[in-house]
Amino acid sequence: MSTIANNSQKNSNQEMLIQVNNISKIFTSNWGKVQALQNLSFSCNRGEFVTIVGPSGCGKTTLLRIIAGLERQTTGEVLFNGSKVLGPGHDRAVVFQEPRLFPWLTVEQNIAFGIRDSRNKQKVKYLTDKSLDLVGLKDFRQAYPHELSGGMAQRVAIGRALAFEPAALLLDEPFSSLDVSTRARLQGELLELWHKTAKTIILVTHNITEALVLSQKTIIMSPAPGSVKEVLAIDLPYPREQNSPAFQEKKEYIHKNISYKH
Amino acid sequence: MVKKIDYSIVLKGAAFPLLLIFVWEITARLGYLNALFLPAPSKIGYTFVQMVADGSWAVNLLASLKRLAYGFLITVCLAVPLGIVVGRARSFQHWISPTLSFLQQIPPIAWIPIFILALGIYEAPKIAVIIYAAFFPVFLNTVQGVSSVDPKLVEVGRAYMLSPLSMIRRVYIPSAGISIFVGLRLGLSNCWRALVMAEMITRTTGIGAQIWEGRDLMQPDRIFVAVFTIGVVGLIIDIILKRMEHRFMPWKKKHPGDKR
Ligand SMILES: Nc1ncnc2c1ncn2[C@@H]1O[C@H](COP(=O)(O)OP(=O)(O)OP(=O)(O)O)[C@@H](O)[C@H]1O
Numbered sequence A: 001m002s003t004i005a006n007n008s009q010k011n012s013n014q015e016m017l018i019q020v021n022n023i024s025k026i027f028t029s030n031w032g033k034v035q036a037l038q039n040l041s042f043s044c045n046r047g048e049f050v051t052i053v054g055p056s057g058c059g060k061t062t063l064l065r066i067i068a069g070l071e072r073q074t075t076g077e078v079l080f081n082g083s084k085v086l087g088p089g090h091d092r093a094v095v096f097q098e099p100r101l102f103p104w105l106t107v108e109q110n111i112a113f114g115i116r117d118s119r120n121k122q123k124v125k126y127l128t129d130k131s132l133d134l135v136g137l138k139d140f141r142q143a144y145p146h147e148l149s150g151g152m153a154q155r156v157a158i159g160r161a162l163a164f165e166p167a168a169l170l171l172d173e174p175f176s177s178l179d180v181s182t183r184a185r186l187q188g189e190l191l192e193l194w195h196k197t198a199k200t201i202i203l204v205t206h207n208i209t210e211a212l213v214l215s216q217k218t219i220i221m222s223p224a225p226g227s228v229k230e231v232l233a234i235d236l237p238y239p240r241e242q243n244s245p246a247f248q249e250k251k252e253y254i255h256k257n258i259s260y261k262h
Numbered sequence B: 001m002v003k004k005i006d007y008s009i010v011l012k013g014a015a016f017p018l019l020l021i022f023v024w025e026i027t028a029r030l031g032y033l034n035a036l037f038l039p040a041p042s043k044i045g046y047t048f049v050q051m052v053a054d055g056s057w058a059v060n061l062l063a064s065l066k067r068l069a070y071g072f073l074i075t076v077c078l079a080v081p082l083g084i085v086v087g088r089a090r091s092f093q094h095w096i097s098p099t100l101s102f103l104q105q106i107p108p109i110a111w112i113p114i115f116i117l118a119l120g121i122y123e124a125p126k127i128a129v130i131i132y133a134a135f136f137p138v139f140l141n142t143v144q145g146v147s148s149v150d151p152k153l154v155e156v157g158r159a160y161m162l163s164p165l166s167m168i169r170r171v172y173i174p175s176a177g178i179s180i181f182v183g184l185r186l187g188l189s190n191c192w193r194a195l196v197m198a199e200m201i202t203r204t205t206g207i208g209a210q211i212w213e214g215r216d217l218m219q220p221d222r223i224f225v226a227v228f229t230i231g232v233v234g235l236i237i238d239i240i241l242k243r244m245e246h247r248f249m250p251w252k253k254k255h256p257g258d259k260r
């Protein structure tokens, strides 16, 4: 009995949630064409925490936007839970590089923004409270975005994504504009949140330490046009000890592999 | 969270008019002013009380306010939705904005004779003038507000699966809210002024008609009662709208460059 339960859990852990198959993206603008992504493939299991690292301009944001359904790939396909991504969906929530909060809504209303069944007051309240709690902003529920610090605003953005009840969270350098200590704190909070909610998370960053602190697997991208250079499993226990030899070793390995030269 | 009235500011604002009235009264009593066109304030006040008592003041004011309300409501129902549609379709703006800029140059009063010819002298031409007067500020500010909505916020709406209608209701309208409100305020004060002109020309009822009536009867005090009423009502309307703006848009308080 227990083995079966174990097995099924294991199976659900191994279940593939996101499959990026051989996608390319070419932007056409007035002044010419830009190839942002070239034959890029990777996959992500349910419940997995994956980071995408790579030099600036290698197409990380473009890749995330394609997975989110906000951008169309030129060729290739993205499968989410087995079905093709054709646009935004209830199963994915994006946290952009900037918080992008609605200035006319309070913290609480911003968090409730994406809740599907918005007429069901009880559900809205339940999900909002839960999200507020997860991102630690209970005392600020009535505040307006202009009254928040950058870190708090980003937490609201994460809370808004959580209240949407997605299967996967897609985060685009959510902490890049924050100072080092706030960043470290929010990284810790994000990990805790991941443990509590068991969400699948894909996080884009160009910070190697961030990738190592957070994820189970990191996709290392090559410079433009972006493709996967290497998929690196980070099989270190949480919380990650940044001074440990294993951590340092991985860090150096990525440094050597990731080319910041164009 | 409406602010308490700051009495010192009210006092400062009232000081100059009070002084003016005082000087006016004195000079009138000393016989320096021609009572044919500049009656003493006390006389105007007396006439005002009389007109209130016999009901003629309220009748005219209510007639004007009723037209204002109808005309303005019709304008809002036309101009705001149209502004939202046009504001979202950028290419559409190229097609109509020269025409609108041209029409905007023509003061509403210039159309009054045409409106009278087409619509008679009763309610219709006055309402038409009001609509014309208010349409442009409301419409243009709505277009401006909607077309300057942050595309990043629209994208959030898209990522969170808003339906087209919810997108308008929950992203476009609130984003454009400040701009729309500016348009409503401008539109309403335009309305009020245009209405008075229309009433003066059609001379049926209303505060504007009362002005001509005062002239015909050679009673300048009646003219002044009407003129002051116009000013005071315009002021009250603007104050009410400003208050509403603060009530509906509490997040606006901290916008830079926003006084008060
Ligand atoms: N909408 C667009 N139109 C045209 N080109 C674009 C567009 N968006 C991105 N690009 C181009 O695609 C390439 C990849 O951009 P992208 O924003 O995905 O990079 P990134 O890895 O997220 O960079 P960064 O780390 O600086 O955020 C760049 O060369 C960029 O100029």
Ligand SMILES: [Mg+2]
Pocket (backbone or CB within 6 Å): A060, A061, A062, A172
């Ligand atoms: Mg980016």
